[in-house]
Amino acid sequence: MIENIKKDWTNYFQIYVLILIFFGIFFLYSKHDVGNDSSLSDWLINYEGGFVRRGLIGEIITNFSTILSINLRDSILIFQIIFFLSYYFLIMFFCKKLILNRLLTLAIFSPILILYPVAEIEVLGRKELIIFTIFLSYLFFDIKNLKIQYIYKLILFPISILTWEPVFLFFPFILLIDLFVFKIQKFDKKLLYIALSYFVSIFFVILIYLNPFSQENYSVMSDFLKNQFGEKCYMSCHFVGNQSANSFSELFQNFLNKFKFTYALRYLIIIVVGFFPLCLLFVYSSINGKNQILIISKSKNLFFPFLLAFLPSTVLYLVMYDWARVVHISYTFSLLTFLYLLKENFIQLSNQKIQTNYFSKIPKKFFIIVFFLFAFGWNPKVVMVDDVASKPIYATPYKFYKYFIKGKF
Numbered sequence: 001m002i003e004n005i006k007k008d009w010t011n012y013f014q015i016y017v018l019i020l021i022f023f024g025i026f027f028l029y030s031k032h033d034v035g036n037d038s039s040l041s042d043w044l045i046n047y048e049g050g051f052v053r054r055g056l057i058g059e060i061i062t063n064f065s066t067i068l069s070i071n072l073r074d075s076i077l078i079f080q081i082i083f084f085l086s087y088y089f090l091i092m093f094f095c096k097k098l099i100l101n102r103l104l105t106l107a108i109f110s111p112i113l114i115l116y117p118v119a120e121i122e123v124l125g126r127k128e129l130i131i132f133t134i135f136l137s138y139l140f141f142d143i144k145n146l147k148i149q150y151i152y153k154l155i156l157f158p159i160s161i162l163t164w165e166p167v168f169l170f171f172p173f174i175l176l177i178d179l180f181v182f183k184i185q186k187f188d189k190k191l192l193y194i195a196l197s198y199f200v201s202i203f204f205v206i207l208i209y210l211n212p213f214s215q216e217n218y219s220v221m222s223d224f225l226k227n228q229f230g231e232k233c234y235m236s237c238h239f240v241g242n243q244s245a246n247s248f249s250e251l252f253q254n255f256l257n258k259f260k261f262t263y264a265l266r267y268l269i270i271i272v273v274g275f276f277p278l279c280l281l282f283v284y285s286s287i288n289g290k291n292q293i294l295i296i297s298k299s300k301n302l303f304f305p306f307l308l309a310f311l312p313s314t315v316l317y318l319v320m321y322d323w324a325r326v327v328h329i330s331y332t333f334s335l336l337t338f339l340y341l342l343k344e345n346f347i348q349l350s351n352q353k354i355q356t357n358y359f360s361k362i363p364k365k366f367f368i369i370v371f372f373l374f375a376f377g378w379n380p381k382v383v384m385v386d387d388v389a390s391k392p393i394y395a396t397p398y399k400f401y402k403y404f405i406k407g408k409f
Contacts, residue, residue: 009099013108017092023396024084024118028125030403032077039125041235043076049221052213052240056162057130065229072229083129088114090136091336098339101349102359102367103284106277108339109375111392112270112324112331119379119392120324121399127164128329134160135174135333139340144181153197161204166316168205170329171198172309173337180346184294191294209248213240251319258321263384267323270380270388274327277374278335280357281349282306285338288348302347306334317384324380 031037046058057079065075091114099105109115117124134156141148157174160167178184178194218241222233233241282303287296296305313333316326341347354360359367376393380386389395 009105010096013095013099014092016109017088017114020114020118021085021088023400024088024124025081026400026403027118027121028077028080028084031121031124032073032080035232036234038122038235040073040076041233041237042127043079044072044225044231044233044237045240046221046224048224049213049217049219051207051211052217052221053165053208054127054163054236054240056159057127062224062229072225072231080125080129083133084125086133087129087136090133090140094136094139094336094343095339098343101354103277103281103354103357106359106371106374107281107335109371110274110277110331110335111375111377111379112274112328113335115375115392116324116328116379119389119396120382122382123322123325123328126325128325128332130163131160131167131170131329132332136336138174139177139336143177149197154200157198157201158204161201161208165205165208168201169312169315170333171201172312173333176305176309177337177340179293179295180341180344185292186294215241218242248319255318255321258385260385263323266388267317267327267380267384270324271327273374274331274380275334277359278331278338279303281338284350284353284357285342285347286350288345302338302341306338309337310334321383323384324382324386327380 032040034040042054043058043061045052045055046062047055048059048062061075061079062072064070064079065072068075070078095108099108111119117126117129134152138148138152138156143149143152157171175194175198182190182194184191184194218233222237222241225231225233225237283301285302286300287293295308296302310330313326313330317323320326338347342349359370362370372393377391379389379392381389
């Protein structure tokens with residue numbers, strides 16, 4: 001009976017992902033020619049005016065568009081769909097057979113995971129799709145193999161930096177995996193070598209922040225987009241021309257001008273509620289076997305090490321306006337890291353604690369109500385000033401219907 005329940009939830013999850021893929025592709029296509037779409041503006045950044053942060057993918061796409069004589073927005077749409085499909089199919093296969101209990105079910109169906117970009121169309125198609133695809137593909141390979149490690153840490157992780165440089169703040173999750181994979185028990189040469197393996201990525205981070213894009217170079221890039229493709233460099237693309245050596249302090253000052261305590265309280269609640277099932281899983285988990293890992297003793301749960309991995313990303317709340325994206329990215333890295341450690345038997349769940357947990361003891365019908373309210377009854381909006389959205393299970397199909405019938409969102 002338990003196996004049938006696991007199979008049922010796995011099948012439900014696969015159907016759920018396929019439905020999100022359907023809506024996601026439709027929404028990507030529907031908004032790809034909208035002139036002020038914020039998710040597309042980041043893809044316009046390129047190297048025509050010289051080296052600039054987040055310019056790698058834009059450089060590839062502009063060349064792709066030129067060589068094949070394809071409209072630039074159509075080229076961006078092609079790349080968005082490729083990475084969107086790659087990520088959603090990868091996560092569908094990665095979570096297969098991992099829905100082992102009610103807490104894992106709630107954690108995997110959390111509205112701050114794969115539902116969020118589809119429910120909030122303004123976020124759909126952002127460059128974190130590339131970051132998630134790289135990270136998930138990394139987890140699919142045998143990362144105990146040093147060749148795989150070298151390929152990712154010397155090539156693909158630096159590519160992720162050149163795609164969206166704040167991703168380095170989520171590298172602690174990868175480092176946490178390294179502690180288990182290489183059985184790091186103390187501060188020694190092995191740990192030093194692992195730290196040095198991130199050198200190329202950190203080098204690019206430093207290079208990016210020490211070399212702001214000049215106004216002259218921005219003008220070259222902007223003119224190139226206008227003359228070659230008839231595109232205006234706006235929003236994220238426009239911002240790279242206004243950054244300076246003090247861009248962090250400028251962003252922080254902009255944050256202070258807009259910040260209110262109610263925003264922080266709202267997002268604290270969003271994080272607590274959205275992460276709650278996963279945090280319980282951290283508490284109910286421990287290292288599998290006799291090995292002791294640095295910062296984690298055999299008798300301790302995993303809440304503290306995951307909290308340490310999570311904390312660097314909180315810096316982004318001081319410089320980013322779209323806080324919900326930070327929550328979404330943080331949760332994705334947290335959950336995928338936890339599921340990988342569980343999948344590879346590096347950690348184990350306490351069956352006794354799971355079985356005595358409140359969610360495991362409540363009647364099935366009541367749990368289904370709780371599940372639907374948690375997974376489909378809410379989702380965060382985009383920016384910090386926005387309130388929480390309700391009923392994405394209804395709102396997402398309605399957006400599809402509204403555009404399909406009226407031709408607008």
